[in-house]
Structure formats: structure tokens, C-alpha cells
Amino acid sequence: MSAAIKWYWFASPQTFFPLAGTLARWSGALAALLAAAGLYVGFFVAPTDAQQGEAYRIIFIHVPAAWMSMFLYVVMAFWAAIGLAFNTRLSAMMASAIAPTGALFTFLALWTGSLWGRPTWGAYWVWDARLTSELILLFLYLGFMALQAAIDEPRRADRAGAVLAIVGVVNVPIIYYSVQWWNTLHQGASVSLTRAPSMASTMLTGMLLMALAFWAYSIATTLARVRCIIKERE
Amino acid sequence: MNWGGWSEFWAMGGYGFYVWGSYAVTVAGLAMEVVLLRRRAREAKT
Numbered sequence: 001m002s003a004a005i006k007w008y009w010f011a012s013p014q015t016f017f018p019l020a021g022t023l024a025r026w027s028g029a030l031a032a033l034l035a036a037a038g039l040y041v042g043f044f045v046a047p048t049d050a051q052q053g054e055a056y057r058i059i060f061i062h063v064p065a066a067w068m069s070m071f072l073y074v075v076m077a078f079w080a081a082i083g084l085a086f087n088t089r090l091s092a093m094m095a096s097a098i099a100p101t102g103a104l105f106t107f108l109a110l111w112t113g114s115l116w117g118r119p120t121w122g123a124y125w126v127w128d129a130r131l132t133s134e135l136i137l138l139f140l141y142l143g144f145m146a147l148q149a150a151i152d153e154p155r156r157a158d159r160a161g162a163v164l165a166i167v168g169v170v171n172v173p174i175i176y177y178s179v180q181w182w183n184t185l186h187q188g189a190s191v192s193l194t195r196a197p198s199m200a201s202t203m204l205t206g207m208l209l210m211a212l213a214f215w216a217y218s219i220a221t222t223l224a225r226v227r228c229i230i231k232e233r234e
Numbered sequence: 235m236n237w238g239g240w241s242e243f244w245a246m247g248g249y250g251f252y253v254w255g256s257y258a259v260t261v262a263g264l265a266m267e268v269v270l271l272r273r274r275a276r277e278a279k280t
Contacts, residue, residue, distance in 0.1 A: 043236070043243075044236060044237075046236075047236065048236060048247065053247045053248070053249060054246040054247035054248075054249045054253060055246070055247075055249040055252055055253065057246065057253050058252065058253055058256045061256060061257065061260050062256070065260070100267070101267065104263055104264070104267055107263070108259070108260050108263055111256070111259050111260075112256040112259075112260065115251075115252045115253075115255045115256045116252065116256070118252060119249055119252050217264065221267055221268070221271060224271050224275065225271060225274070227275065227278075228271070228274045228275050228278045231275075231278035231279065232278050
């Protein structure tokens with residue numbers, strides 16, 4: 001079977017259904033292992049921060065949750081766009097399946113950020129560019145879900161949601177670069193591809209393990225949810 | 235090893251409320267999503 005035919009084969013919801021189940025189970029198990037390792041490194045190996053004391057340990061969930069919130073939105077918009085352009089059922093279902101997990105990680109990024117902001121900045125919330133654009137991301141996810149839920153006919157709901165998701169993707173670079181474009185209270189990126197990270201290596205290890213755990217968790221929940229959607233629709 | 239004992243661990247150097255408040259809500263949120271997904275999968279079957 002050629003690669004192209006294989007893609008079409010798995011683009012059919014019925015053939016994807018059992019594969020999604022297997023992948024979801026393995027991703028779930030992997031997420032649990034990675035989270036256990038990440039929490040161990042984060043709490044027992046990484047040292048106390050010289051400036052922030054123990055409060056900085058929120059980083060091990062805050063940064064991975066914030067990364068996932070942005071990344072999942074881009075993936076959601078990607079599948080929505082593919083669904084809109086090629087009218088493939090499974091792509092639109094993937095977009096719908098990602099939204100609740102993305103919304104959850106956005107909420108968690110805001111929640112943990114607020115609990116981190118209080119001891120370090122003295123405020124739970126400020127209308128800073130980074131925080132405000134992340135809040136808009138939460139509203140985009142919730143708007144996408146509400147719009148799809150409000151339309152009874154699934155294919156019409158897919159198309160309407162896709163337009164919203166694609167328009168909203170412009171917010172993602174705004175979140176990412178907000179700390180450079182505006183004078184924000186939020187600190188700049190601690191990790192970037194172009195220079196050495198500005199943190200101790202054990203701290204970085206803990207954070208990356210947690211990021212991988214959230215990644216595996218997102219794959220598991222998205223695939224489990226797409227199975228529900230396939231069952232409910234077909 | 236960072237901690238002299240469990241009480242030190244839970245205190246988080248005085249930041250216990252913020253650190254554990256973050257972790258507790260994260261764990262609760264993820265667990266809730268898994269429970270809701272399991273229920274949805276069960277209901278979709280019938």
C-alpha cells in the first residue's frame with residue numbers, strides 16, 4: 001500500500017477509530033510516567049530558586065500548560081482549515097476534539113500564573129499584554145465550542161467553527177511575542193531555540209518532562225474524544 | 235534532596251498556598267476531564 005493510499009485509509013473515521021483507541025491508551029500511560037518523573041525532578045532534584053524561593057516551582061506546570069494552550073490552538077486551527085478546504089469529516093472532528101483540552105490548559109495557564117503572580121508581582125491579575133492575550137485565547141476556545149454546540153447540523157457546525165478557529169489563530173503569535181512587543185510585567189521567554197536557557201539545568205529538565213507529559217496527555221484525551229465524536233455522529 | 239521533612243515539604247518555604255493551589259487545581263482539572271471523557275465514551279456506546 002502506497003503512502004498516499006494509507007493517508008486516505010486513516011482519513012476515514014471508521015478505520016481511524018481502533019487506531020485512535022490504541023494510541024490513546026499508550027499516550028495516557030506515557031503521560032503518567034512522564035508526569036511522575038517530571039514531578040520528582042521538579043520537587044526533589046531541582047534546587048530552590050535564589051530569587052523566588054519555592055514559589056518558582058509553579059513553573060513546572062505553568063509553562064507547559066501555557067505552551068500546550070498555544071500549540072493546541074494552532075493544531076486545532078490546522079485541522080479546521082484542512083476540514084474546510086478538503087471537506088474531510090475526520091479533520092473537522094479532530095478540531096472539535098482538541099478544543100476542550102486546549103481550553104482546559106488555557107485556564108490552567110491563567111490559574112497557575114495568577115497564583116504565581118501574587119507572591120512575585122503582588123497581584124493575582126494585571127491587564128498586561130501577555131495575560132490579556134492569553135485570556136482572549138480562552139474566550140476563543142470557549143467561543144469555538146459554544147458556536148459548534150449552538151448549530152444542530154454537524155457539517156454546518158464544523159464549517160462555522162473552522163472560520164472562527166482560523167481567524168483566531170492570529171492571536172497565537174500575539175501571545176508569544178507580547179513580552180517583546182509591549183512593555184509587560186510578565187517576564188520574557190526563559191527557553192528559546194536560539195540561545196542557552198536562563199535557568200538551572202535540573203529546573204529545565206523538570207519543566208521539559210512536564211511539557212512532554214502534558215503533550216502525551218493531550219494526545220490521549222484528544223484521541224479518546226475523537227472516538228466519542230465518531231461514535232456519536234456515525 | 236531539598237526538604238528536611240514532610241512539614242517543610244508542604245510549607246514550600248511559606249509559599250504553600252500558591253504552589254499547592256496551582257498543583258491541586260491542575261490535578262483536579264485533568265482528572266475531571268478524564269472522568270467526563272470516560273462517561274461520554276460509555277454513553278456513546280449505548
